[in-house]
Amino acid sequence: MNQNDDASPAVRLEGVTKAFKDHRVLDNITLEVAQGKGFCLLGRSGTGKSVTLRHIIGLLRPDSGHVYVHGKDVAALRGRELAEVRRSMGFLFQNSALFDSISVGENVAFPMRRHTDWPDSKIREVARAKLADVDLEKDYDKMPADLSGGMKKRAGLARAMALDPDILLVDEPSAGLDPITSAEIDALLVKLKKKGTTIVVVTHNIPSARHIGDELAMLHEGRIIAQGTAEELDRSDDEMVRAFMRSEGSG
Amino acid sequence: MTERLGLLILSALAWVGEVALFGIRAIGEAFLPPYEWKEVARHVFEIGWRSVPLIALSGFAIGVVLSMHTRASLERFGAEAMIPAGLAIALIRETGPLVAGLLISGRVGAGIGAELGAMKVTEQIDALEAVAVDSFKFLAVTRILACIIAMPLLTTIMDFCGIFGGFVAEASISGMSPQLYFHRAFSAIEFSDFIPATLKTAVFGLIIGTVASYLGFNTTQGTEGVGRASTRSVVLASICIILINVVLVKFIFFMFPVKA
Numbered sequence: 001m002n003q004n005d006d007a008s009p010a011v012r013l014e015g016v017t018k019a020f021k022d023h024r025v026l027d028n029i030t031l032e033v034a035q036g037k038g039f040c041l042l043g044r045s046g047t048g049k050s051v052t053l054r055h056i057i058g059l060l061r062p063d064s065g066h067v068y069v070h071g072k073d074v075a076a077l078r079g080r081e082l083a084e085v086r087r088s089m090g091f092l093f094q095n096s097a098l099f100d101s102i103s104v105g106e107n108v109a110f111p112m113r114r115h116t117d118w119p120d121s122k123i124r125e126v127a128r129a130k131l132a133d134v135d136l137e138k139d140y141d142k143m144p145a146d147l148s149g150g151m152k153k154r155a156g157l158a159r160a161m162a163l164d165p166d167i168l169l170v171d172e173p174s175a176g177l178d179p180i181t182s183a184e185i186d187a188l189l190v191k192l193k194k195k196g197t198t199i200v201v202v203t204h205n206i207p208s209a210r211h212i213g214d215e216l217a218m219l220h221e222g223r224i225i226a227q228g229t230a231e232e233l234d235r236s237d238d239e240m241v242r243a244f245m246r247s248e249g250s251g
Numbered sequence: 252m253t254e255r256l257g258l259l260i261l262s263a264l265a266w267v268g269e270v271a272l273f274g275i276r277a278i279g280e281a282f283l284p285p286y287e288w289k290e291v292a293r294h295v296f297e298i299g300w301r302s303v304p305l306i307a308l309s310g311f312a313i314g315v316v317l318s319m320h321t322r323a324s325l326e327r328f329g330a331e332a333m334i335p336a337g338l339a340i341a342l343i344r345e346t347g348p349l350v351a352g353l354l355i356s357g358r359v360g361a362g363i364g365a366e367l368g369a370m371k372v373t374e375q376i377d378a379l380e381a382v383a384v385d386s387f388k389f390l391a392v393t394r395i396l397a398c399i400i401a402m403p404l405l406t407t408i409m410d411f412c413g414i415f416g417g418f419v420a421e422a423s424i425s426g427m428s429p430q431l432y433f434h435r436a437f438s439a440i441e442f443s444d445f446i447p448a449t450l451k452t453a454v455f456g457l458i459i460g461t462v463a464s465y466l467g468f469n470t471t472q473g474t475e476g477v478g479r480a481s482t483r484s485v486v487l488a489s490i491c492i493i494l495i496n497v498v499l500v501k502f503i504f505f506m507f508p509v510k511a
Contacts, residue, residue, distance in 0.1 A: 084383070086382070089381075091382075093374050093378060093381075095373065097375050097377065098378075099378065100369075100373070111382040111383075114382065114383070115383065
C-alpha cells in the first residue's frame with residue numbers, strides 16, 4: 001500500500017507560510033508525518049488547522065515553503081501529476097461535502113468510477129463494503145439530504161476510503177457527532193492505521209486525539225507551539241498546551 | 252464623479268477580461284484529454300432537451316404575434332402574400348436566435364450559476380478536486396460545451412415553431428393553405444439566412460455557459476452568494492448576448508451581404 005520505504009515521511013511540510021489578504025494564517029510551519037502513523041493537529045478554532053490539511057492535498061498552495069507528499073512537492077504539481085498524488089489520499093471534509101445530486105452509494109462509488117476500470121457490479125460491491133465499514137450499508141440509495149449530520153460524516157469517510165488511500169486526511173471527525181458515533185469513527189481510523197494507512201486528523205477532541213494520534217502537534221496563531229506524543233504534550237512547559245490537553249473538548 | 256466612472260469602467264473591463272480568459276481556457280481544455288463526453292451528453296440533455304417545451308411554446312407564440320404584426324403592416328400596401336416570407340426571414344435571421352439566447356440565458360444560466368455556486372459554498376468543488384477530478388473540466392467545460400451544442404439546435408426548433416405559429420395565425424385569419432404558406436415562407440429563405448444566424452447562437456451558448464460557470468465558481472458568502480450568482484448569471488449573460496449580437500450581425504452582413 002505505501003509507496004515509499006517506511007523511513008521516509010508520508011507528509012512533510014517545510015517552512016509553509018500562508019496569508020489570506022493581510023491575515024497570516026500559517027507562519028513558517030514545519031512538520032513531518034511518518035508512514036502508517038496517526039498524526040493529530042490540535043488547536044483552537046481559526047488557528048490554521050484546516051488550512052494545513054488543505055495544503056497537504058493541494059487545495060491551497062503556500063505563499064512560501066514546500067509541502068511534500070511521498071517526497072513530491074504538491075505545491076509545484078499541476079494537472080495529471082497533482083491528480084496522481086491526490087489519488088493516494090482521501091479527504092474527509094468537516095461538513096462532509098457529499099455530492100448532493102447523487103445517492104450516498106454513488107458518492108462512495110464516484111472515485112472508483114473515475115479512477116478504476118472495474119465493472120459496475122464490482123464498484124457497487126466495493127462501495128457497499130465501504131458503507132458497511134461505517135454502518136451505512138442500508139443507505140446506499142438514499143440521497144445525502146436524507147441523512148443526519150453524523151451519517152453524512154460517515155458517508156464522507158466511506159468516500160474518502162473508497163480508493164484505499166495511503167494517506168487519510170480527516171477534518172474534525174467528531175464535530176457534531178454523538179459520543180458513541182464519534183468513538184466508532186475513532187475506532188475505524190485506528191483500524192485503518194493498523195492496516196498501514198497514514199492518518200492526519202484535525203481535531204479539538206483531546207480524548208479522540210489521544211486514541212488516534214501517535215504524534216500530536218498544537219497550532220497556535222499559525223505556529224506549531226508543541227509537538228510530540230500525548231504524554232509529552234501533557235508535560236509541556238507551555239501552560240496553554242497543558243490546559244488544552246486537560247480539556248475534554250468534543251469539537 | 253469622473254474618477255468613479257473611470258473606476259467603474261475599469262472594473263467592468265477587468266471582469267470581462269477575467270470571464271474571457273475563463274472561456275478561452277475552457278475551449279482550450281475541451282480539446283485536451285481526458286474527454287468528458289458522457290458528462291457533455293448529460294448536460295446537452297439537461298440544457299437542451301429539457302428546454303424544448305419552453306423554446307417551442309415561446310417560438311409558437313412569437314410566430315403568432317409576429318404574423319399579426321406583419322399582417323397589420325403589409326395589409327396597408329396590399330402585400331399580404333409577403334406575410335409568410337417576411338415572418339420567416341424575421342424569425343430566422345434575428346428574432347429566433349436572439350429570443351432563444353435570452354430565454355436560455357434565463358433558464359440555463361440561472362441554473363448553472365446556482366448549481367455551481369451551491370457546490371462552491373458547500374465545498375463540493377473542493378471535494379471533486381480531493382478525489383483527483385479536474386473540477387474546472389468536469390463542471391465548467393462540460394456545461395459550456397453543452398450550451399454551445401444545444402443553442403443552435405434550440406434556435407432551429409424556435410424558428411420552425413415560430414413559422415408554424417405564423418401559419419396557424421395566418422390560416423385562422425385568411426384561410427391560407429399549409430402548402431401555400433410553407434412554400435412562400437421557405438422559398439424566401441436561403442442558406443445564408445439560416446446557417447450564419449443559427450450558428451451565431453453557438454457564441455450565445457459560449458457566453459451563457461462561460462458567464463454562469465465563472466460566477467458559480469467564484470461564489471462567496473453562502474446562500475446569499477448563490478442567489479447573487481444565479482441572478483447575475485442571467486443579467487450579465489443577457490447583456491453580453493445583446494451586445495455581442497450587434498457585432499455578430501455586422502459580421503454576418505459583411506460575410507454574407509444581402510442581395511438586392
